[in-house]
Amino acid sequence: MIGNDPALVNMYNTMIGDPTTGYRVKGYYSNKIITNNPQNLNYLGDMKALYHNMENSPDTSIDDVFCSLSHDHNDEIAQIMKFCDAHLIRFYYIPRMFGNYRLRLKPEMMGETLTYTNHLEPLSCTTNKLIKRLFDVTISIFCCICLIPIIPIIALIIKIQSPGPIFFKQERTGFEGKTFNCYKFRSMHVNKDADTAQATKDDPRKFAFGNFMRKTNIDELPQFWNVLKGDMSIVGPRPHMLHHTQIYSELIDKYMVRHFCKPGITGWAQVTGFRGETKELWQMEERVERDIWYIEHWTFMLDIKIIYKTIKSVIIPDKCAY
Known part of the structure; x- marks a missing residue:
């Protein structure tokens, strides 16, 4: 997991709450510690440590990456996505939470453009x-x-x-x-x-x-x-x-x-x-x-x-x- 947004904690709890999903979460990288961090969600280091590992010693046992960085970090997100594609790792972006308000965005095509909306009505x-x-x-x-x-x-x-x-x-x-x-x-x-x-x-x-x-x-x-x-x-x-x-x-x-x-x-x-x-x-x-x-x-x-x-x-x- 990448980032310190509470949305990652929700995802973590979903994963470990259902053992049948088969997930084992290694931990998260972030420049800041997650507030009220679950005891078993390990802190792996800051973003510099992540980029260093990506360049020098990529972990080949990783299957999925869940990222919840701000769009201000678009270059970093693009770099992480490129790394995942090159190493056959599935990349997931989790919309961040604003206070206690979670953006439940759903994809919708507007012509040739992919958009995301918080309400998709049939x-x-x-x-x-x-x-x-x-x-x-x-x-x-x-x-x-x-x-x-x-x-x-x-x-x-x-x-x-x-x-x-x-x-x-x-x-x-x-x-x-x-x-x-x-x-x-x-x-x-x-x-x-x-x-x-x-x-x-x-x-x-x-x-x-x-x-x-x-x-x-x-x-x-x-x-x-x-x-x-x-x-x-x-x-x-x-x-x-x-x-x-x-x-x-x-x-x-x-x-x-x-x-x-x-x-x-x-x-x-x-x-x-x-x-x-x-x-x-x-x-x-x-x-x-x-x-x-x-x-x-x-x-x-x-x-x-x-x-x-x-x-x-x-x-x-x-x-x-x-």
Whole structure:
């Protein structure tokens, strides 16, 4: 290993943590000792010692070199790479850490140029984007047609139990951070806290039929109109009210990354146990982590899996659904 960046310590721990990898780490070269250096990670010397050994007595038993030097040392890195090529040693460059923030860079071709990005989304591919959109349009048209005879019945029950509009319209944060109007069947009495307060288990703002709609996801059905318009997708990170976007974007690292994808009627976070009220910050952090995971691992079959799990939760209502 070459360098003193904490990223090397993470790599070392990964190697020795899994004996099946077969790695034996000889040690590291660096001008500075690694802070909190693992006991068995040996210090082999400074960079001068490395270059001396490369020129005079190269170690033929070395199979891999892991380098985490600053790009300010580009000449030295090039020299090390050249040495590795000449001696059949595999060279790996590990992105450095900035404080506790690790750059998880992924390769991406831009024409003939190789670039590295910290977020690589399958939906940035035009073909994948087209497949998802065609699926969204087909399903949303079917669902909107099916809703036509049901809307008067739902509207009548809402009007009987709670005076006010049938539909609830709220501004939410959408794709690329843009604001859009999200539609739902109104499930609460008209109140002044609708744009700031999350629904809770025994929320007095809910009326009886509204509570039933929320538990069975019926209140979300008008969002198929949002999907048809292109504001939303059937599957994606759930759109949050503007008030929560403002708060959590300041509290949670990478919170805004979830907006690299169109918001969805249902999402990976919701079908993996993170639906409903977020009483503590860690709950929202877990939800955001799952949203980002979905964006970076999207496949058409993953969407089908999430839809299946959502339909299952309608039949067997989620205990976290308020």
